[in-house]
Amino acid sequence: MVGAERKRLVDSPEEALPSRLERACAERGLKMTGQRRVIARVLSESADHPDVEEVYRRAAEIDSAISLATVYRSMRLFEDIGIIQRHDFGDGRARYEEARGDHHHHLIDIESGEVVEFQDAQLEAAVARIARDLGFDLIGQRLEIFGRRTKSKTKGNEPT
Amino acid sequence: MISGEDDESARFAACESAVCGCRPIVERAYRELVGRGRPDRHALEAATVVLRWHHPELPEPEAVLIVERWVAGGVLH
Structure with a gap:
């Protein structure tokens, strides 16, 4: 987070536009206290992968009343x-x-x-359709595929 | 006569032997899944599938115990 941006948060944390995480919390019906909002904002604006202590340090720069326990609880949530x-x-x-x-x-x-990550729009659509056809709203899914690489053809087997 | 316990120990030893070599594969699958944000329990289950492909003779509960031991420290109970 750059200095000017952090200063803006400190000056008017309630007036700034909601961060992506704040919006995601709202979409899930999570009650946003002022301190949760600060923690969400710190996470949203972090370009690195901070640990809890680092999130606490950054959040405390914005609101010195935030405790480490609050940061732990909020991040678990x-x-x-x-x-x-x-x-x-x-x-x-x-x-x-x-x-x-x-x-x-x-x-x-x-x-x-x-482990290879992949995305497939057709798969997502199929999963959503299956849930819908069974009379459910899709909440989540978990898929792991196990496989082994296809053996490449040896030169001797290649067509001429 | 070989007791059931001895037989189990022999199977554990086979899994960990250099001849088999599946342990680093199982550990890598677990480590990479956790590194990509999968919960420990999901990564453990997936790593167990990998182990059982290499050792289909292992019953599932036994395979889980072996993987838990291999990745000890990374699994929360």
Whole structure:
């Protein structure tokens, strides 16, 4: 977050336009207190993957009354409703970012353990149709595909 | 006579042996899924599928225990 932008938040946190995370919270019916709004704003405007302590440090610069416990609770809540994602980059600290708007799935190569992300509009449409045909509103889905790479043809088998 | 416990230990040892080599594959699948934001439990289940492809002889509960042990520290109970 740049200095001028942070100063604007400090000067008039209630007047600024709602951040993406604030709007996502509102869409999910989450009551937004002033402190939750500040935390959501810090996360929305972070270009990196801050851990909880870093989010607390940035939020406290805007509202010094925010406690670390409030930040922990708010981020747990945001994670539970799916608007932020937790990452583990192997340094033992959970780091967070705003959940990506693009919905994607994972294909797992069973021979190497590699995980490949993919999107497919036809798949999304099919899932929504299945839920609708069964009389449900689609709330979420989970799909993992397991496979192994197709063996490439050897030179000797190639057509001439 | 080989007891059931000895038989189980032998299977565990086979999974972890260099000859098999599936452990780093299972660990990679788990690590990459968690790294992409999947919940620990989902990543564990997927890694168990990978292990059972390499070792279809392992019953599911046993495979889960092995994966949990391999990725210990990353799984919340």
